[in-house]
Amino acid sequence: MADRTLLSARWVIGHAGGRHVVHEHGVVVIEGSEVLFVGAVFEGEVARRVDYGEAVICPGFIDLDALSDLDTTILGYDNGPAWKKGRVWPESYIARGPYEMYGPEELAFQKRHAFAQLIRGGITTALPIASLFYREWGETVAEFEAAADAAEALGLRAYLGPAYRSGGQVTDEAGNIRAVFDEARGLAGLAQAADFAARIEGRAGGRLRAMFAPDRIETCTEALLTRSAAIAAEMGAPLRQHCSQSPVELRLVREQHGCAPIEWLQRIGVLGANWLLPHGTQASEAEFDLIAGAGATLVHCPLVSARHGGMLRSFPKARAKGINIGLGTDTHPADMILNMQVGMMTARLAEGMEAIRSEDMFDAATLGGARALGRSDLGRLAPGAKADIAVIDLRGSLQTPDPVQTLMTGCSGRDTRDVWIDGRRVMTDGVIPGVDEAADAIRAQKQFDGLIAQYPNRTAGHPPVSEIFTPSYERAAP
Numbered sequence: 001m002a003d004r005t006l007l008s009a010r011w012v013i014g015h016a017g018g019r020h021v022v023h024e025h026g027v028v029v030i031e032g033s034e035v036l037f038v039g040a041v042f043e044g045e046v047a048r049r050v051d052y053g054e055a056v057i058c059p060g061f062i063d064l065d066a067l068s069d070l071d072t073t074i075l076g077y078d079n080g081p082a083w084k085k086g087r088v089w090p091e092s093y094i095a096r097g098p099y100e101m102y103g104p105e106e107l108a109f110q111k112r113h114a115f116a117q118l119i120r121g122g123i124t125t126a127l128p129i130a131s132l133f134y135r136e137w138g139e140t141v142a143e144f145e146a147a148a149d150a151a152e153a154l155g156l157r158a159y160l161g162p163a164y165r166s167g168g169q170v171t172d173e174a175g176n177i178r179a180v181f182d183e184a185r186g187l188a189g190l191a192q193a194a195d196f197a198a199r200i201e202g203r204a205g206g207r208l209r210a211m212f213a214p215d216r217i218e219t220c221t222e223a224l225l226t227r228s229a230a231i232a233a234e235m236g237a238p239l240r241q242h243c244s245q246s247p248v249e250l251r252l253v254r255e256q257h258g259c260a261p262i263e264w265l266q267r268i269g270v271l272g273a274n275w276l277l278p279h280g281t282q283a284s285e286a287e288f289d290l291i292a293g294a295g296a297t298l299v300h301c302p303l304v305s306a307r308h309g310g311m312l313r314s315f316p317k318a319r320a321k322g323i324n325i326g327l328g329t330d331t332h333p334a335d336m337i338l339n340m341q342v343g344m345m346t347a348r349l350a351e352g353m354e355a356i357r358s359e360d361m362f363d364a365a366t367l368g369g370a371r372a373l374g375r376s377d378l379g380r381l382a383p384g385a386k387a388d389i390a391v392i393d394l395r396g397s398l399q400t401p402d403p404v405q406t407l408m409t410g411c412s413g414r415d416t417r418d419v420w421i422d423g424r425r426v427m428t429d430g431v432i433p434g435v436d437e438a439a440d441a442i443r444a445q446k447q448f449d450g451l452i453a454q455y456p457n458r459t460a461g462h463p464p465v466s467e468i469f470t471p472s473y474e475r476a477a478p
Helices: 091-096 104-121 141-154 183-200 222-235 247-257 259-265 286-295 302-307 315-320 336-351 356-372 401-409 435-451
Strands: 006-015 019-031 034-039 048-051 057-061 061-067 123-129 158-160 166-173 177-181 208-210 276-280 298-301 324-327 387-394 416-423 424-427
Touching: 006 034, 006 387, 006 401, 019 356, 057 401, 061 104, 061 276, 061 298, 061 324, 061 356, 091 166, 104 123, 104 141, 104 416, 104 424, 104 435, 123 387, 123 416, 141 158, 141 183, 141 208, 177 247, 183 208, 183 222, 247 259, 259 286, 286 315, 298 356, 302 336, 315 324, 315 336, 315 356, 324 336, 324 356, 336 356, 336 401, 356 401
Parallel strands: 006 048, 006 057, 061 123, 123 158, 158 208, 276 298, 298 324
Antiparallel strands: 006 019, 019 034, 057 387, 166 177, 387 416, 416 424
């Protein structure tokens, strides 16, 4: 009893019979790191009680493509094409030698800052993703050692592994994009990632696990992917590969291998059930069939796709093929509720009003992520599951008769009030112990401004910042 905590609220989303169920005026009892009871009335004794009132207690969200840096993709929101705006390395930048635009302390800070943002949005399990555009080549083991320390201190459940690659995209001043390769460097990155994986697996009482992240299919060689797949399979670790997300990627893969991206993965024999595949917006129906046949997971990132005029075509069709679908944030803000809402809208734009319901997207943010990771103890509130819980405040929302529909129509990640991970209360009333939100926001902005100032160095033609990022309206004279 000394280890038991009872949580109550107007709404509780539990799990029974293989699917989520809703309890009105329900309770959740935590014992240690696990859920002991979910239902209407708990007859046993407890050490403490927390009543959240007009709120929904639900399983914490699982973010399979979790934003873990200061997001540079937002700089391309109104500024394109990408090759002209610093989103592709120019040949002159390659000639002088790519370099790190952040120092070690800045890289460590941005991971910790991003992890806190994930928790604030009710995300309890995260697989970090960061841009390599401003990096010398790939992510480093040193920054992921710092990331592991941050995740452990904050209480986040995380699958960690530095991104590595065999090559990168380069453009000339006319916008002709090609890939350049250094396979030896990519294989060295994999070896370092594998060493890190062996050391990180199971740390923090099992909250920290290993993952493998070969970055972007058009900049990975067959040797890198086959070795990655073998090591990940041997460890039982997830492997995430961004693919089928842009016309440039499709062109480069077809030039390199004579086929579409998912077809190439299947052809070289690597695609398997532990593969996580963001984004799929350019995938063909035949490729969706290959994903389904391999038992791989499609990682849907609705917000970042929609911001740039794309969408998954389509969520209902992919699900009908038997594909497991999880969700990722991938861009700022790291708001899973917002991603679910945008995912609903784009799915209905693609297939019509009746094609999808709120619970379908909520399942993807919880159960889909758990299936992707092979974890029956995550993504649900049921006896024996991990006590990974998000409490969403509904006092400022116009409530529908259903809590999930209310989340989809009247809430955002900012409405997350409390978060519990592994039975530990890691955020209370929006406050994360040891984190100064205001000071961190100032530091993050200063760091981001410093990155923007360096953009001319890695933009074709090296124009000034004022030409790379054009303002929405003319600046008034002071």
